[in-house]
Amino acid sequence: MEEIFKIENLTKNFKSLEVLKGIDLSIYKNEVLTIIGSSGCGKSTLLRCLNLLEYPDSGKIYYHGLDIMDPNMNVNKYRSKVGMVFQNFNLFNNMSILDNCVIGQINVLKRNKEEATKIAIERLKDVGMLDFKDARSTTLSGGQKQRAAIARTLCMDPEVILLDEPTSALDPEMVGEVLDVILKLVKKGIPMVIVTHEMLFAKEVSNRIIFMDEGRIVEQGSPLDVLENPKQERTKQFLSRYLV
Amino acid sequence: MKIDFSILINIFNRNISLFIHGIKITCLFAIVGTVGGLILGLLLGGIRALKVEKNDRGISKFFKVIGLAFTRFYIWVFRGTPMMVQAIFLYYFLKPVFHWNSFTAGLIIISINTAAYMAEIVRSGIQSIDNGQFEACRSIGLTFFQSLRYVILPQAIKNSFPSIGNQLIVNIKDSSMLNVLSVTELFFQTSSIAGSNYRYIETYLIAAIIYLLLTSLASAILNAIERKMNGGKKVKTSMEFS
Ligand SMILES: Nc1ncnc2c1ncn2[C@@H]1O[C@H](COP(=O)(O)OP(=O)(O)O)[C@@H](O)[C@H]1O
Ligand SMILES: [Mg+2]
Numbered sequence: 001m002e003e004i005f006k007i008e009n010l011t012k013n014f015k016s017l018e019v020l021k022g023i024d025l026s027i028y029k030n031e032v033l034t035i036i037g038s039s040g041c042g043k044s045t046l047l048r049c050l051n052l053l054e055y056p057d058s059g060k061i062y063y064h065g066l067d068i069m070d071p072n073m074n075v076n077k078y079r080s081k082v083g084m085v086f087q088n089f090n091l092f093n094n095m096s097i098l099d100n101c102v103i104g105q106i107n108v109l110k111r112n113k114e115e116a117t118k119i120a121i122e123r124l125k126d127v128g129m130l131d132f133k134d135a136r137s138t139t140l141s142g143g144q145k146q147r148a149a150i151a152r153t154l155c156m157d158p159e160v161i162l163l164d165e166p167t168s169a170l171d172p173e174m175v176g177e178v179l180d181v182i183l184k185l186v187k188k189g190i191p192m193v194i195v196t197h198e199m200l201f202a203k204e205v206s207n208r209i210i211f212m213d214e215g216r217i218v219e220q221g222s223p224l225d226v227l228e229n230p231k232q233e234r235t236k237q238f239l240s241r242y243l244v
Numbered sequence: 245m246k247i248d249f250s251i252l253i254n255i256f257n258r259n260i261s262l263f264i265h266g267i268k269i270t271c272l273f274a275i276v277g278t279v280g281g282l283i284l285g286l287l288l289g290g291i292r293a294l295k296v297e298k299n300d301r302g303i304s305k306f307f308k309v310i311g312l313a314f315t316r317f318y319i320w321v322f323r324g325t326p327m328m329v330q331a332i333f334l335y336y337f338l339k340p341v342f343h344w345n346s347f348t349a350g351l352i353i354i355s356i357n358t359a360a361y362m363a364e365i366v367r368s369g370i371q372s373i374d375n376g377q378f379e380a381c382r383s384i385g386l387t388f389f390q391s392l393r394y395v396i397l398p399q400a401i402k403n404s405f406p407s408i409g410n411q412l413i414v415n416i417k418d419s420s421m422l423n424v425l426s427v428t429e430l431f432f433q434t435s436s437i438a439g440s441n442y443r444y445i446e447t448y449l450i451a452a453i454i455y456l457l458l459t460s461l462a463s464a465i466l467n468a469i470e471r472k473m474n475g476g477k478k479v480k481t482s483m484e485f486s
Contacts, residue, residue, distance in 0.1 A: 053379055055297060071301045080385030090380035094398045103394055104384035149380075156384050 001028040003064070004160050004191060005050060010059035012045055019045045021215035022059070027160070027193060032186055034202040034223075035195045037212035038238055043195040046212070047162045050193070051084045080108045083158030087165040089145040091137035097124070097148045098133040101155045109156065116155070123151040127181045143174030147181050160191040167198060199242045203227055211235045252446040259437045266433030267454060273354050273419035273429055274462075278412040280355030285362020286401075288315045290392050292367045315363060322360035328421040330357060335425055346425035354419060358411055365407045369400030402473060409466035413459045430454060 005027040012020040019042045027033055035043050048054040050061065052068060052075055061068045068078055092100050101120035105111045111119070124130045127147040137145055146166055153161055166182065167175045179201050186192065186205045196202055202209060202223065209226040211219040211234070219232045230236050256263065291311040300308065322330065335349045344352075373396050381391035401408065420431035430451060438447040 051383055053382065076382075076385040076387055078385075079383055084380075084383035086376060086380065086383075088376050090376035092377055092380070092395045094395060094402075104386060107390050107394070108385035152380075152384065 001031075003027070003062075004029055006060075006062040006065075007050075008060040008062075010046075010049060010061065011057050012042075012049060012054060013057050019215055020049070020056070023215075023217060025210070025217060027191070029191055030189055031191055031207045032205050033193045034206040034209045035193065035212060036197070036199070036202065036209060036226075036238070041212045042215045043212055044164050047084070047164050047193065047195060050162055051079055051082050053084075076108060080104065080156045081159045083153035083156060083161035085146070085150055085153055085161060085163040085166050087169050089137070089142070089149045089169070091145055091149055091152070093137055096134050096136060097129065097140075097151075100137070100148060101152045104152070104156050120151070120155050123154040124148070126154065126184070127151045128177075141174060142170045143177045146170065146174075146178045150178075150181055150185075154185075158190075160193065161185070163192060163194045163196070165195050165197070167196070197242075199227060199239075211238065213238070247445060247449065251443060252450060255437065255441060255443060255446055256450050259433075262433045262437055263430070263450070263454065265428060266430035267458070269428050270416060270419050270430040270458065273350060273422060273427070274412055274415040274458075276351050277354030277358045277415045277419065278408075280351070281358025281362045281411065281415075282408060284355060284359035285366050286397065288318060288359060288363035289366025289370065290389065290397070291315045292319075292363060293370045293392070294388065319360045319363055322357050323364075326421070327353070327357045327418060328424050331422055331425055346427055350419075350422040350425050350427040353425075354415060354422065357418075358415060361411055361414075362408065365404050365411070366397075366400060369404035369407075370396055372403050373399050405470055405473065406466075409462075409470070412462050412466065416458050416462060417455060 003026050005025070007023055007025040007027075010020055010023040011018070023046060035046070037043055045054060049056050056069070063078065063082075066073065068075075091097070092103070095103070098117070098120055101123060102113070102116045105116035105119060106113060109116075121130060121133065124133055127150050129144060129147050129151055132140060132144060132148065137148065140148065150161075150166075163182065167178050170178060175198070179198065182192075182194070182201075183205060194202070194206070206223050208220060209223050210217055211226055211230070211232070213234045219226055219230060219235045226235065227239065230239060292315045294308050294312060296305055296308050296312075331350065331353045334353055335344075335346060338344070338349070342349075370392070377395055377399075378391055381395050382388075386394070419427075419429050422429060423432035423435065426432065434447055434451040438444045441447065
């Protein structure tokens with residue numbers, strides 16, 4: 001299987017706090033990888049390092065064999081290929097939902113406005129948000145915001161999408177609509193790395209699950225292996241809090 | 245300690261064209277200074293918001309560090325010295341280079357002075373926007389300056405509009421300092437008139453009333469713009485006279 005990312009001995013500290021303590025991980029094409037672990041164990045930091053929103057302190061991240069921290073790397077181009085979906089949506093509040101989806105295409109991918117708008121409309125349709133294309137993000141519900149944010153990412157034609165707890169900030173009744181959209185992307189075969197506490201969803205969509213604890217990968221394997229037959233004591237403890 | 249209002253009206257009538265000229269020049273300096281200061285301030289404030297990142301190449305790290313140091317120095321100097329001193333110093337210091345007259349020099353000096361205040365207003369406006377939107381910009385590949393231009397600054401300017409507008413009111417008053425360059429703004433005109441009629445109290449009271457009318461008018465206009473920007477809703481912020 002072809003590797004998208006190869007992460008080698010990655011570490012990240014915030015001042016004296018060691019958050020990632022040597023992560024080794026490969027992420028493959030056509031794979032849905034889910035990361036689980038208790039709050040504060042470094043899941044977000046790992047995703048953010050992949051998108052270079054944080055710079056690792058040591059170790060390497062290769063993207064198709066290219067060192068993404070190489071000074072000659074075009075970071076902006078790279079970031080556009082690695083989509084990111086945030087827990088708090090982070091839509092641009094000063095523009096319509098359609099413009100949220102268009103602005104990156106025009107400025108980063110150099111598409112013309114007409115083409116960008118056409119693609120944006122398609123993607124908004126994919127996530128069921130076309131009716132809201134002229135709305136401001138501030139008028140939307142959480143579920144709608146997150147679906148719009150996913151459309152914004154999709155418009156950049158990312159090769160892989162990183163989702164950091166995409167449903168954690170939502171009211172329970174809105175979780176379903178966002179998971180449905182993610183499931184649709186999974187079926188399209190878009191590679192994804194998902195951080196989530198939705199264990200049932202993880203079990204359904206993941207090819208592989210990683211359990212992190214205190215900045216390390218403690219256990220990984222198929223959903224069945226990790227969720228139903230965990231080998232490590234830490235994993236068992238963590239999972240005992242969820243009814244899988 | 246007595247003010248004779250008939251004399252006051254008389255002075256105003258006799259010198260009306262001089263006062264009107266002064267009002268025009270004062271308004272011109274206040275508006276140009278505020279707009280010019282805002283444009284320069286956006287640039288300085290944008291640079292002030294830069295963060296040196298770990299993977300910056302040597303050259304861009306170098307420019308960032310220089311840019312940050314320069315803006316910090318600029319703001320320190322122009323906010324820490326009186327505009328009157330800046331005006332005289334820069335006018336004479338740069339005259340051999342620019343061969344400028346005092347009018348042009350005054351317009352430029354009030355702009356670069358205002359820019360120092362605007363830079364800080366813009367910077368705190370930028371900081372008031374939650375970092376998530378900036379990260380979302382970067383995550384789709386927008387550059388730092390594209391993120392500022394399309395997403396952060398439009399919101400920052402809107403949020404700090406009251407402070408930006410307040411600079412217009414400050415400039416209506418502070419343009420009076422440019423009288424040291426013999427710019428014929430309202431204060432300069434007033435002192436010329438008073439210098440020939442020796443009625444200091446009445447003449448300067450006229451100037452005070454005119455300044456008060458100008459700042460009140462500006463304040464009303466700014467409030468109207470702000471209300472419009474907020475979609476017609478009534479806003480609680482009123483212009484501060486500082
Ligand atoms: N920018 C930051 N500055 C300082 N500490 C941080 C920062 N980001 C995260 N941390 C800390 O790093 C640890 C891991 O955070 P995070 O990766 O967000 O965990 P998770 O996503 O697994 O809950 C936490 O203790 C958190 O407080
Ligand atoms: Mg997190």
